[in-house]
Amino acid sequence: MTTFLTFTIIGIVSGSIYAITATGLVVTYTTTGVFNFAHGAVAMFAAFSYWQMTQSWMWPTWLALFLVLFVEAPLLALFVEESYMKRIYGATVVRSLMVSLGLLLILVGVAQTIWQPESRTLPEFFANSNVTIGDVTITYHQIICVIVAIVMAAGLRIYLRQFRSGIAMRAVVDDPDLLAMSGVSPRRVARSGWVLGFFLAALAGVLIGPELQLQGLDINLLTLLVVNGYAAAIVGRLKNLPFTFAGGMLLGLIEAYCIGYLPGHIPAALVSQIGLLTPVIFLFIALMLIPSARLRAVGRLAVARPPRVPTLNQSIRGGVAFVLAAWVVAMLLGGTLLANLTQGLALGIVGLSLVLLTGYAGQVSLCQLTFMGIGAFTMSKVADGGASWWGLIIGVVVCGIVGAVISLPALRLQGLYLALATLAFAQAAFYGFFSNTTFIAEGGAIPVGRLSVPGISLTGDKAYMVFCAVVLALAGIGVLAVRRSTWGRRLVALNDSPAAFATLGMSPTVSKMIVFAASASLAGIGGMLYAGQPLALSALNVQLFVGLELVLFVTIFGIRTVSGAVLGGLAMVLLPYASSQLPWWGIGLAGILAGVGIALMANVPDGILGIPWLTEHVRIPGIAGPSRRTEELADVQ
Amino acid sequence: MSSDSMTSPFLEVRGVSVTFGGVAALTQVSLDVRPGEVTGLIGPNGAGKTTLFNVISGLQRPDKGEVQLVGRDVTKLGPHRRARLGLARTFQRLELFGSLSARENVQAGLDARRDKGGDLTAQGLLHRVGVQADADRQVSTLPTGEARLVELARALAIDPKLILLDEPCSGLDDHESQLLGGLLRELADEGRAVLIVEHDMPLVLDICDRIIVLDFGQVIATGSPDAIRQDPGVQAAYLGAANDPEAS
Numbered sequence: 001m002t003t004f005l006t007f008t009i010i011g012i013v014s015g016s017i018y019a020i021t022a023t024g025l026v027v028t029y030t031t032t033g034v035f036n037f038a039h040g041a042v043a044m045f046a047a048f049s050y051w052q053m054t055q056s057w058m059w060p061t062w063l064a065l066f067l068v069l070f071v072e073a074p075l076l077a078l079f080v081e082e083s084y085m086k087r088i089y090g091a092t093v094v095r096s097l098m099v100s101l102g103l104l105l106i107l108v109g110v111a112q113t114i115w116q117p118e119s120r121t122l123p124e125f126f127a128n129s130n131v132t133i134g135d136v137t138i139t140y141h142q143i144i145c146v147i148v149a150i151v152m153a154a155g156l157r158i159y160l161r162q163f164r165s166g167i168a169m170r171a172v173v174d175d176p177d178l179l180a181m182s183g184v185s186p187r188r189v190a191r192s193g194w195v196l197g198f199f200l201a202a203l204a205g206v207l208i209g210p211e212l213q214l215q216g217l218d219i220n221l222l223t224l225l226v227v228n229g230y231a232a233a234i235v236g237r238l239k240n241l242p243f244t245f246a247g248g249m250l251l252g253l254i255e256a257y258c259i260g261y262l263p264g265h266i267p268a269a270l271v272s273q274i275g276l277l278t279p280v281i282f283l284f285i286a287l288m289l290i291p292s293a294r295l296r297a298v299g300r301l302a303v304a305r306p307p308r309v310p311t312l313n314q315s316i317r318g319g320v321a322f323v324l325a326a327w328v329v330a331m332l333l334g335g336t337l338l339a340n341l342t343q344g345l346a347l348g349i350v351g352l353s354l355v356l357l358t359g360y361a362g363q364v365s366l367c368q369l370t371f372m373g374i375g376a377f378t379m380s381k382v383a384d385g386g387a388s389w390w391g392l393i394i395g396v397v398v399c400g401i402v403g404a405v406i407s408l409p410a411l412r413l414q415g416l417y418l419a420l421a422t423l424a425f426a427q428a429a430f431y432g433f434f435s436n437t438t439f440i441a442e443g444g445a446i447p448v449g450r451l452s453v454p455g456i457s458l459t460g461d462k463a464y465m466v467f468c469a470v471v472l473a474l475a476g477i478g479v480l481a482v483r484r485s486t487w488g489r490r491l492v493a494l495n496d497s498p499a500a501f502a503t504l505g506m507s508p509t510v511s512k513m514i515v516f517a518a519s520a521s522l523a524g525i526g527g528m529l530y531a532g533q534p535l536a537l538s539a540l541n542v543q544l545f546v547g548l549e550l551v552l553f554v555t556i557f558g559i560r561t562v563s564g565a566v567l568g569g570l571a572m573v574l575l576p577y578a579s580s581q582l583p584w585w586g587i588g589l590a591g592i593l594a595g596v597g598i599a600l601m602a603n604v605p606d607g608i609l610g611i612p613w614l615t616e617h618v619r620i621p622g623i624a625g626p627s628r629r630t631e632e633l634a635d636v637q
Numbered sequence: 638m639s640s641d642s643m644t645s646p647f648l649e650v651r652g653v654s655v656t657f658g659g660v661a662a663l664t665q666v667s668l669d670v671r672p673g674e675v676t677g678l679i680g681p682n683g684a685g686k687t688t689l690f691n692v693i694s695g696l697q698r699p700d701k702g703e704v705q706l707v708g709r710d711v712t713k714l715g716p717h718r719r720a721r722l723g724l725a726r727t728f729q730r731l732e733l734f735g736s737l738s739a740r741e742n743v744q745a746g747l748d749a750r751r752d753k754g755g756d757l758t759a760q761g762l763l764h765r766v767g768v769q770a771d772a773d774r775q776v777s778t779l780p781t782g783e784a785r786l787v788e789l790a791r792a793l794a795i796d797p798k799l800i801l802l803d804e805p806c807s808g809l810d811d812h813e814s815q816l817l818g819g820l821l822r823e824l825a826d827e828g829r830a831v832l833i834v835e836h837d838m839p840l841v842l843d844i845c846d847r848i849i850v851l852d853f854g855q856v857i858a859t860g861s862p863d864a865i866r867q868d869p870g871v872q873a874a875y876l877g878a879a880n881d882p883e884a885s
Contacts, residue, residue: 295696295716305775306736486748493734493745500732500788503694504749505720505795 002135007260008253013142015252016149017208019245021229023152024200026236026244031169031193033089035238035416037100040226041107042198043205046073047222048115050206051122061125069202077198081191089190093415094364098555101548102598104223108545109591111219116584120217122209145207152200153245160241165192204229220545227427228255230420231283237290251282273431280427284409287421292412295499295508306492307561315480315562319473322566326469330462338461340573342533345468348569349526351554352472352479352562357519358551359560360483362495363512364419367406367426368523369547371399373434373539375524376448376531386449387532395528396521403520407513426544434539445538448531461533468529472569475522476562491515546572549594556597558607567608645708646671647723647799647830653692653702655685655854662688663854666702670799675821675831677841677862680851681874686834687729689851690801693832694726695719706799720749723798727788727805729834735777739763739787742776746794754794762790767816781808786817799830806837818844842866850874 021043028036036042046068053064080103088096124141131138159166171179172189180186208225209217228251235247255278259271310318326345330338350372357363378398382391406425410418433439440446450458451467458464482488490511494501498508531537540546553571558564575593579586597608646669655663663685670676678686691697693704695716704712706722734742740759747754763772766786770779776787785808792800802821806814818840825831825846835841841848842862850858850865852874858865865871 486744489737489741489745489748492736493742496734496736497732499696499716500728500734500791502716503696503720503724503726504746504791505717506749507715507717 003260005134005136007256009136009138009142010260011253011256012249013145013252014211014255015249016145017204017211017248018228018232018251019149019248020152020200020207021204021226022232022236022244022248023156023241024197024204025226025229025233026238026241027156027169027200028193028197029233029238031172032085032190034085034096034100036103036197037097038103038107039197039201039229040223041104041111042073042076042201043208043226044219044222045076045107045111046202046205047122047209047217048111048120048219050209051120051217052115055120055122065206068206069199073198073202074195077194078191080198081194085194086187086190093419094358094362097364097416097419098552099598101552102595104595105549105552105591105598106595108219108223109588109593109595112588112591113585115219116587121213122217124210141210148203148207149245149248152203153241156241165189169193201226220543224427224544227283227423228279230423231279231286234283234286234290234417234420247286251279254278254282270436273436276431277428280424280431284421284424284428287413287417287424288409290413290417293414293417295502307558309483310480312477312481312484315477319477322473322476323466323469327466330465330469334461337577338465339533340577341570342461342465342468343530344570344573345465345472345566346526346530346533346569347550347572348472348566349475349529350523350550351565351569352475353519353522353526354551354554354559355562355565356479356482356491356522357515359558359564360488360495361491361512361515363410363515364415365422365516365519366419366544366547366551367422367429368519369527369542369544369550370426370429371403371520371523372527372530373429373446373537373542374402374520375399375527376537377440377446378524379528379531380446380448380537383449385447387451387528389451392451392525392528395524399524400517400521404513404517406520407516410516411509411512423544426542426547430539430543434542440539444540445536446531447536448528449535450532451528464533468533471525471529472566475525476566479522479562549590552594552598556594556607561607564607647707648693648832649703649705649708650689650693651703651705653689653699653704655688655692655697655699661854663692663699666851666854666856668849668856668859670830670832672798672828672830673825674846675825675833675844677845677848678832678834678851679836679838679841679848684851685854686851687803688854690726690803690834694724694801720795720797723796724801725792725795725797725799726801727785727792727803729803729807731781731784731788733776733784733788733791735775737776738773739768739770739776739779739783739790740772742787743790743794746791750795755796757794757796759790759794762793763787766790766793766820767813782810782813785809789817793824797829799832800824802831802833802835804834804836806835806840814840 021039025036025039028034028039049072050064050068053059053067054061084099088099124139125144126140129140131140131143160170161167168179168184168189169192171184172186179189204226205222208222212218212221215221229248232247232251233244235250236242236244255275258278259275262271262274329341333341350368353368353371354365357365375395378395379387379391382388382394406422410421413421435444437444450464452458453467456463458467483492490501490506494508494511501511502508527537530541550568550572554565554568557567557571575590579589582589648670650666650668653663653666654661666685666689678689680686688697692699695711695714695718699712702712703710706719706724709722711719711722734745737745740763743759743762747757747759760772766789768783768786768790770783776784779787785805789802789805805817809817814837821831821833822844833841833845842865845862848860848862848865849856850868850871857874858868858871860868
């Protein structure tokens, strides 16, 4: 009984925090249409600011709370809304997703720069004060968490029903145009949506910070804790606040009971993994319970001018030039930079898998690095820690199968929900597989060798880099050939209008499954080459954050182009290399630059390579050049 | 029943009802569409015409009722399965593959077929529907009228037995509408069934063999253009006064 009570209380407390987090997400989403992936990063930022004020500067608690919740969070919200969120209202899901992911990386990057790694803990509110009921001890902090959640829920209910601006917020959900006609600016409502969302995120951050006594404040951990909030928000279908609240509580309790009632002999490491896995699985199940997305005619014409598709000749010439360039670079360089660049080329192949899946077919995936890991893992198993062409073939097949299986639930979902499902899969694979010592040997690295080509030794780093460049070039030529083929036309058609696609007699389901499988296989090949450089792949290489960065970099350069994938892959390694050469402030550089790039992208939807000036004035053989259609476009205008 | 009820209908809709959150969009709608005929579906805005098209093409599940193609119940089949049975459609609000060229749009339709289009070519189809613009131009840059014709060409690419056209004349001038009317007759004469939603009354009365009138989600009249012109209920609901010059 005592155990039950103890874990029920733990569950209610974390459930309260999840409820607060999820409510903030839902409020922002319903009022602005933007699902704020950076919600957790805002919570993290608030927790660190609060630590800074109370623990480092020793300011009084009340002042710090006031500054974090009522000054910092609202100002940050208004700044973010004004500086770029306002440009993506009504944009496609992919774009608004990328922009909020960009904000996540900026906040993480800035936090990494300000708060260099060291051990930090936040004290609980009224630390060491508690009440005892029977055998169960409840801290004041726990009581405060629950009270705050209840007050928030009640307050929000009153606000949304009784106050003018609250009613406007509900109205904007139903019909923004009608609201605008009645004299309320939807922009103003959106701003209050952001402010309220950021406030609730900050509140959750301040409450959850002290709960992390063991781990201490950790930037990634805090940012990701909010994935738990996603799950609760999905229970409320991203609009129903009472269900969202209930979802938060339910998740908190399930999580607590899962840990509380595990058989005693399970090692502590596994217990913490189960704790991390529960919300992810909860999210996945909540997503599966969402009714299948109906095909509908959207009546919106894709107007963005597609990037020019090079001919076979052009792409071959481009590929040869690329390999020669890589050769020269390999001859000139050595050491870390050479190794990094090689891995960048391998990441370019993973980037190409995104071009196929997201750029052409319009399907979002945040789990490409998971396929990269599966590819490397299969290679390692088949070739016994080395590498063989059989390993390559089997790895490609395994990735394809896993990709197709993952696409099954994904096919029911579209846009945002698809992104969340792939995110849940990436997290589940990370906690349950790649960092699980049952599957990956102690030390956490998967040993992988380098493929051998008859007559050529690839044991040298230089030769291996040229080899990776050759594979990347071939993959790029292949992806472009796909784009020019009947099948490529199909993918683009599927992206432009799924309804018309189906009414022509083509099955969207089958097409999506095939492209998921093909893209997973390609990512798997990238993974084998990536791991072949340092002869191992560690769980850290396939973390969700790394995957998000890759998606963002490829998007920044142009997710519909092969060159965008290549440059995105290289940026993934060059920026961290640059920051490692810089003094202390370099640590968050990669994230900040990715975020700023995305902020700029709010204006340039097609990525850097899609900037009109570039496509019109710069001609790089096989990469960029004036589009033949530019002049015709001008005709119409 | 009209005189040519000898030919069995290609499409049969039986007792279809659809509600959106308590609002009845379609109530007990039944209708037949026969090969060799141009059937007009008319009715005021909000009568449920587009909803009915969505039900027939499989984009909307009906709450009640049944849709049959060539005598086969397809109510539970997805849109792509129905397309393979010979159903094609266009959309009131264009659903083109915006980043592809006009030619590629039609080619996508040809590619969807088992025989990859046989001897039909994208160029030939574009020519047939009267697209004047450069076939290699990105469709999202085309004027609405031309884009509509591209959508029609794409629908024809799958060599449909039944083609649903949702306001094909909007965006076309009078002359172009006339040409399109001729083309629709031609399609029917080839033995296809044509079902058309259109607001251009003179054109509808001119080219249709049969007209179905929908009002508030219910079929209020079915018959030849002459019969419809004279139906008092229709005049009240849709055509306006008896001597309305538009209706004569």
